[in-house]
Amino acid sequence: MMDRSAGPLLSVENLSVRLPPGADRSHALAGVSLSLAANEILCVVGESGSGKSVLANTVMRLLPPGVSPDAGRVLFQRRDLVAASEAEMRRLRGAAIGMIFQEPMTALNPLRRAGDQIAETFRIHTRLSAREIREKTLALLTEVRMPDPAAALRAYPHELSGGQRQRVMIAMALALEPALLIADEPTTALDVTTQGRILGLIRDIQKRRGMGVLFITHDFGVVAEIADRVAVMQAGHLVEVGPAEGVLNRPQAPYTQALIAAVPPLVPRAARAGTAAPAILTLDGVSKTYRKGGGLWPGRARVTHAVKNVSLSLPRGTTLGIVGESGSGKSTLARCIVRLLDPDTGTIRLGDTDLAALSRRAMRAEARRVQMVFQDPFASLNPRRRAGELVAQGPMLRGVPRAEALAKARALFTLVGLDPAAMDRLPHEFSGGQRQRIGLARALAVDPEVLVADEPVSALDVSVQAQVLALLDSLRDRLGLSMLFITHDLRVAGQICDRIAVMKDGAVVEAGPTAEVFTAPQAAYTRALLDAVPGRAWIPGRPHAPAA
Amino acid sequence: MTILLLALRRLAASLPTLLVILAGLFLLLQLAPGDTVDALMAQMGGGDPATAEELRRYYGLDLPAAAQLARYLWRLVQLDLGQSAIYGKPVATVIAERLPVTLLLMGASLTLAFLGGTLLGILAARRIGHWPDTLISTLGLVFYATPSFWFGLMGIVLFAIRLGWLPAGGFEEVGAGYTGLIRILDIARHLVLPTLTLALVFLATYLRIMRASMLEVMSLDYVRTARAKGLGETGVIVRHALRNALLPMVTLVGLQAGTMLGGSVVVESVFALPGLGRLAYESVVQRDLNTLLGIVFVSALLVITVNFAVDLVYGRLDPRIAAGR
Numbered sequence: 120m121m122d123r124s125a126g127p128l129l130s131v132e133n134l135s136v137r138l139p140p141g142a143d144r145s146h147a148l149a150g151v152s153l154s155l156a157a158n159e160i161l162c163v164v165g166e167s168g169s170g171k172s173v174l175a176n177t178v179m180r181l182l183p184p185g186v187s188p189d190a191g192r193v194l195f196q197r198r199d200l201v202a203a204s205e206a207e208m209r210r211l212r213g214a215a216i217g218m219i220f221q222e223p224m225t226a227l228n229p230l231r232r233a234g235d236q237i238a239e240t241f242r243i244h245t246r247l248s249a250r251e252i253r254e255k256t257l258a259l260l261t262e263v264r265m266p267d268p269a270a271a272l273r274a275y276p277h278e279l280s281g282g283q284r285q286r287v288m289i290a291m292a293l294a295l296e297p298a299l300l301i302a303d304e305p306t307t308a309l310d311v312t313t314q315g316r317i318l319g320l321i322r323d324i325q326k327r328r329g330m331g332v333l334f335i336t337h338d339f340g341v342v343a344e345i346a347d348r349v350a351v352m353q354a355g356h357l358v359e360v361g362p363a364e365g366v367l368n369r370p371q372a373p374y375t376q377a378l379i380a381a382v383p384p385l386v387p388r389a390a391r392a393g394t395a396a397p398a399i400l401t402l403d404g405v406s407k408t409y410r411k412g413g414g415l416w417p418g419r420a421r422v423t424h425a426v427k428n429v430s431l432s433l434p435r436g437t438t439l440g441i442v443g444e445s446g447s448g449k450s451t452l453a454r455c456i457v458r459l460l461d462p463d464t465g466t467i468r469l470g471d472t473d474l475a476a477l478s479r480r481a482m483r484a485e486a487r488r489v490q491m492v493f494q495d496p497f498a499s500l501n502p503r504r505r506a507g508e509l510v511a512q513g514p515m516l517r518g519v520p521r522a523e524a525l526a527k528a529r530a531l532f533t534l535v536g537l538d539p540a541a542m543d544r545l546p547h548e549f550s551g552g553q554r555q556r557i558g559l560a561r562a563l564a565v566d567p568e569v570l571v572a573d574e575p576v577s578a579l580d581v582s583v584q585a586q587v588l589a590l591l592d593s594l595r596d597r598l599g600l601s602m603l604f605i606t607h608d609l610r611v612a613g614q615i616c617d618r619i620a621v622m623k624d625g626a627v628v629e630a631g632p633t634a635e636v637f638t639a640p641q642a643a644y645t646r647a648l649l650d651a652v653p654g655r656a657w658i659p660g661r662p663h664a665p666a667a
Numbered sequence: 668m669t670i671l672l673l674a675l676r677r678l679a680a681s682l683p684t685l686l687v688i689l690a691g692l693f694l695l696l697q698l699a700p701g702d703t704v705d706a707l708m709a710q711m712g713g714g715d716p717a718t719a720e721e722l723r724r725y726y727g728l729d730l731p732a733a734a735q736l737a738r739y740l741w742r743l744v745q746l747d748l749g750q751s752a753i754y755g756k757p758v759a760t761v762i763a764e765r766l767p768v769t770l771l772l773m774g775a776s777l778t779l780a781f782l783g784g785t786l787l788g789i790l791a792a793r794r795i796g797h798w799p800d801t802l803i804s805t806l807g808l809v810f811y812a813t814p815s816f817w818f819g820l821m822g823i824v825l826f827a828i829r830l831g832w833l834p835a836g837g838f839e840e841v842g843a844g845y846t847g848l849i850r851i852l853d854i855a856r857h858l859v860l861p862t863l864t865l866a867l868v869f870l871a872t873y874l875r876i877m878r879a880s881m882l883e884v885m886s887l888d889y890v891r892t893a894r895a896k897g898l899g900e901t902g903v904i905v906r907h908a909l910r911n912a913l914l915p916m917v918t919l920v921g922l923q924a925g926t927m928l929g930g931s932v933v934v935e936s937v938f939a940l941p942g943l944g945r946l947a948y949e950s951v952v953q954r955d956l957n958t959l960l961g962i963v964f965v966s967a968l969l970v971i972t973v974n975f976a977v978d979l980v981y982g983r984l985d986p987r988i989a990a991g992r
Binding site for chain 1: 887888895897987
């Protein structure tokens with residue numbers, strides 16, 4: 120290691136990175152300057168397209184073809200990485216600079232054992248014997264607190280959970296004790312409790328080893344949890360940089376102020392009047408199991424209880440949040456309610472009709488009354504149909520004349536805040552938030568009584584997310600809708616839901632008014648969930664609250 | 668043990684298909700004018716109708732088509748492929764004499780196409796947009812678009828007739844009495860042109876698939892992870908990209924085993940190789956129903972076997988598949 124006291128570990132000076140011709144702007148980064156000291160965590164925050172990942176990949180020199188720096192320097196231990204030779208970069212990567220990526224599902228080679236992939240780092244950079252490498256790999260897996268490290272050594276990536284895979288990634292990045300760790304959204308794809316553990320792990324190891332960490336994220340909660348200093352980016356420019364406490368609580372730049380204002384605080388919304396209305400949707404003892412394998416021998420099939428005996432009720436005109444981590448069965452429950460799946464047992468009563476007992480044919484007639492908004496605004500719209508048609512299709516299927524349906528679609532576009540002139544465009548011409556509005560208009564086109572929204576804002580940037588949430592809230596009131604809102608994000612749930620049901624392993628562990636669930640959680644699991652929310656102590660706009 | 672069980676299960680699953688193919692072929696041949704006896708009589712230089720009738724009764728050709736089919740299938744259940752009227756030998760013997768030639772030709776072509784396609788595909792993907800990629804892709808297109816018999820004929824014209832480097836046809840030098848290593852070399856020399864002819868079309872397909880597959884894999888996250896570890900370009904390809912990129916190739920080999928068998932009919936005819944393909948062609952011309960059905964049966968078994976082997980290889984290559992089984 121070089122002398123750390125002399126100047127910053129990493130210093131980015133006036134860096135510009137050029138995009139290939141035809142991109143939406145000429146530079147992914149324009150004149151960015153920042154520095155990172157050893158033993159410090161610098162969070163780079165920004166929305167999608169802000170250039171934060173490009174920054175990380177420029178330091179690592181792993182930019183895609185056609186994207187390259189055209190001005191500035193990146194000094195790492197006083198060496199300019201922009202000008203370094205490829206061979207020199209190869210010696211640094213993995214050894215002096217480690218990197219963790221966002222997607223633990225795809226960042227590991229699916230065909231090679233986890234231990235082997237960690238060991239490869241040693242094989243590339245050192246001349247250790249196979250036995251020494253094995254011992255070191257095992258020690259690393261223990262250090263990242265992998266349950267049963269010896270088994271993980273031999274496991275293939277698909278045999279590990281998302282959190283475990285991310286631990287393998289971290290072990291890989293830390294193998295040779297790098298002076299600089301670059302983490303590109305390392306917890307974004309993880310469940311909230313797993314995210315909390317991984318963040319704690321990164322912070323612990325950083326402290327113990329005195330590493331400098333360049334931490335890329337879009338999530339201000341994570342920033343509040345882990346950052347020593349924060350750099351805010353917007354469209355390739357550095358907007359603001361400073362100590363975490365100052366940036367989070369006294370943001371100077373208008374853009375930072377707007378971003379932070381859009382972060383939902385982890386406080387329940389004020390109770391609304393009229394939430395004690397009679398139930399419009401009542402679930403009673405709904406169960407759904409999946410079977411896999413077994414073939415001719417049903418007894419040998421692996422049975423997964425995705426939803427176990429769930430009973431809930433949704434008062435008319437209110438929003439019920441269903442909160443849980445991945446695999447908790449919340450999406451399966453939503454699909455059972457709109458009968459995309461058939462529940463095994465139980466009743467789903469909408470008004471006087473039991474949806475669960477209807478035949479597929481009869482359900483098609485009732486489908487109008489309960490509509491769904493899906494998570495992924497990019498995949499849930501047919502890319503070959505025009506936006507207006509997508510919205511008008513539902514009414515037309517129910518016999519409304521085309522002209523009338525299109526007129527209705529036009530009105531709905533205005534209602535959800537889109538320009539009706541955009542009806543002739545194809546889905547790919549819209550942004551993520553706009554597509555989610557189209558999805559919403561599509562669901563509203565058939566005048567539903569109940570709207571089931573499955574993670575409708577989790578793929579959106581925080582400012583867009585705030586807009587869509589506000590839209591959902593106002594639509595519920597204006598159209599007298601009742602809403603089932605499925606989310607993994609407690610901040611979002613606190614923002615929009617009147618009542619909350621917490622699901623774990625297919626069962627509801629706790630249900631009640633949002634304020635009660637937030638302030639006096641009964642189930643241990645609910646408490647764990649609330650504790651794991653990153654930056655829970657930080658409440659945007661209340662500078663007196665201490666940053667974690 | 669598990670492998671044996673799997674193999675039996677796969678075979679059982681293929682039985683209905685096999686039955687439909689055999690019955691369909693049987694009925695199709697009933698529609699063609701003339702039968703085995705007509706072909707036999709023509710070979711003998713003609714004869715009187717009474718003899719023909721007697722022969723038909725002898726071969727059981729006077730029965731209704733359904734009864735003939737039932738009789739054939741019943742014999743098949745007892746693993747009896749019947750007698751060949753034309754060759755005067757059991758069909759099983761006739762096929763056994765011809766099978767090794769076809770297997771050798773197919774094996775050699777498949778190996779060449781697979782290895783060549785993989786290498787050229789990687790090369791093209793690494794140099795995408797540059798001249799090696801353009802050259803390889805153009806060559807691939809030419810190979811793919813040209814009929815294989817034309818390749819065969821041109822190969823004969825150039826290498827056998829003009830240059831005299833290689834024999835024009837046949838499986839070995841008949842009557843030379845070669846043994847041991849010399850015989851092997853002689854057969855190899857005879858097989859160079861047929862193997863190339865059969866392999867080129869498949870090589871072109873494999874090369875395109877490998878190029879596309881390689882391009883896709885190289886853009887995946889774990890390749891970036893490998894680079895972030897400080898691995899060099901060769902290391903990234905050999906240790907991370909190659910095995911992943913090979914998966915679609917392996918699937919394709921299984922799918923194309925049948926096509927390759929079909930292609931060998933043409934190639935064996937062009938190069939006068941005494942293989943299964945040529946036997947099939949001759950059986951059609953001579954209305955040798957038993958032999959033809961026997962060939963179809965054996966070919967189907969061959970394709971099933973290849974596919975089974977491919978599945979096993981796939982399981983070895985991809986641990987996710989093995990876990991799901």
